[in-house]
Amino acid sequence: MRGTSTARTLEPAVEDDWRSFSFTIGSGELVDVxxxxxxxxxxxxxxxxxxxxxxxxxxxxxxxxxxxFVYPSITLGAMDVRPYYTVDNDLSLEVARQD
Incomplete structure (x- = not known):
């Protein structure tokens, strides 16, 4: 999480030809942390x-x-999670407590 030392490491699924990979992180894990x-x-x-x-x-x-590119948020418990692009065009995830 930005501004903290909290990080998550995921092992990607690598295709047989080693040309591509994918990974998935559950939104719930972001909210839990x-x-x-x-x-x-x-x-x-x-x-x-x-x-x-x-x-x-x-x-x-x-x-x-x-x-x-503005994406909707999803609600998980008392938190909203939304992907967004920063001013530098980097992908980030915003986690916000609902008011």
Missing amino acids: ARDSGVWDVFVQAEENAPLTRIGRLLDDVADRKQI
Whole structure:
């Protein structure tokens, strides 16, 4: 979570040809750790000690995704979880306590 040392590591599912991978994180896990409002920044790392790479940066030719790609939130208990693009076009997840 941004501003804390809290991190989650997931092992991706790698395709047989080693050209692609995928991973899934349950929204409930983000809420369980958050306990309050916050933002999760999403990175991938090719191997241990390799630099972190932000997700979402170069998927298309849209220069400013933050105002164009707006996604709905889902409600989990007393928390809302919403994916969004930062001003740098990076993908993050906002976890917010409902008022």
